[in-house]
Amino acid sequence: MRKLLVLALVGLVAQLIDGSLGMAYGLTSSTLLLVAGVAPAAASASVHLAEIGTTLAAGVAHWRFGNVDWRVVTRIALPGAIGAFAGATVLSSISTEAAAPWMAAILFTLGAYLLVRFSRPLRTGRVGGRLRGRFLGPLGLVAGFVDATGGGGWGPVATPALLVSGRMEPRKVIGSVDTAEFVVAGAASVGFLIGLGTEGFLLPTVAALLVGGLIAAPLAAWLVRVVPAQLLGAAVGGVIVLTNARTLIRSADLDDGPVRPIVYILLAAGWLAALVLAVRALRRTRRESAEAASDATASASAALVGAATAVAVPAELTPTGTPNPR
Numbered sequence: 001m002r003k004l005l006v007l008a009l010v011g012l013v014a015q016l017i018d019g020s021l022g023m024a025y026g027l028t029s030s031t032l033l034l035v036a037g038v039a040p041a042a043a044s045a046s047v048h049l050a051e052i053g054t055t056l057a058a059g060v061a062h063w064r065f066g067n068v069d070w071r072v073v074t075r076i077a078l079p080g081a082i083g084a085f086a087g088a089t090v091l092s093s094i095s096t097e098a099a100a101p102w103m104a105a106i107l108f109t110l111g112a113y114l115l116v117r118f119s120r121p122l123r124t125g126r127v128g129g130r131l132r133g134r135f136l137g138p139l140g141l142v143a144g145f146v147d148a149t150g151g152g153g154w155g156p157v158a159t160p161a162l163l164v165s166g167r168m169e170p171r172k173v174i175g176s177v178d179t180a181e182f183v184v185a186g187a188a189s190v191g192f193l194i195g196l197g198t199e200g201f202l203l204p205t206v207a208a209l210l211v212g213g214l215i216a217a218p219l220a221a222w223l224v225r226v227v228p229a230q231l232l233g234a235a236v237g238g239v240i241v242l243t244n245a246r247t248l249i250r251s252a253d254l255d256d257g258p259v260r261p262i263v264y265i266l267l268a269a270g271w272l273a274a275l276v277l278a279v280r281a282l283r284r285t286r287r288e289s290a291e292a293a294s295d296a297t298a299s300a301s302a303a304l305v306g307a308a309t310a311v312a313v314p315a316e317l318t319p320t321g322t323p324n325p326r
Contacts, residue, residue: 026152
């Protein structure tokens with residue numbers, strides 16, 4: 001019972017992170033299951049089955065808050081589903097011994113990407129134009145495949161790519177990616193069902209993750225407007241990197257000797273550096289936003305003063321000095 005409560009808490013935290021960043025539900029949940037000794041394919045299968053419910057709730061919540069661009073959702077979801085089905089089929093056919101380091105390497109890489117991505121200022125400016133299908137289709141295909149084979153990766157691949165394009169508001173990027181993930185999670189679950197059968201799904205684990213995620217989904221859709229994504233992304237990236245480094249060290253037979261502590265020290269130092277850079281980037285972004293708002297207020301005040309001066313003409317006389325007929 002205690003284990004299920006812990007898993008429910010993990011599902012809640014993972015959904016809060018995912019709903020706020022547009023990524024990391026699968027990364028967080030899969031990492032924990034791997035640490036607990038669950039086979040890679042079973043971990044990914046269970047997480048994706050739980051995601052069917054959590055992404056549905058997240059999609060509805062994001063829609064109600066106006067965070068969804070349905071054109072992007074329709075163009076990225078189907079290729080993502082195809083990629084996820086293919087990834088689930090591949091992972092199901094690999095032995096546990098071979099899949100563990102593969103999955104840990106994917107999660108480690110994505111965690112490192114989060115560290116780098118969120119240690120720099122986030123691009124939030126808007127640019128005109130629309131995202132084309134020839135960009136969204138391949139993006140969805142790759143993101144879906146990585147997501148199924150790594151137990152997570154849909155958000156870390158899709159969300160930054162859409163943010164970098166600069167053609168969508170950040171909140172709509174996150175809402176659209178989360179909403180499309182419902183289709184991706186369903187396709188991955190079908191692939192795992194075909195490859196592993198029903199025994200590949202750890203139903204108590206699925207239920208616990210699902211309950212926690214459903215509780216967090218509405219709150220996460222609101223938090224996306226206020227949470228400091230800069231710090232959250234860097235913090236989550238460090239946890240994922242350190243946790244999956246353990247599996248990679250074991251697979252490389254470096255568990256004994258001085259190598260393991262040295263690796264952990266270096267990774268911890270990198271994580272701390274990323275957090276410091278994230279704090280600096282967040283402060284710089286807020287300062288620039290405040291300065292821009294101040295300049296806009298000053299410009300508006302000057303315009304109002306100018307308008308008031310222009311109309312401050314004697315009301316009883318016309319410009320020629322004759323009485324104003326009223």
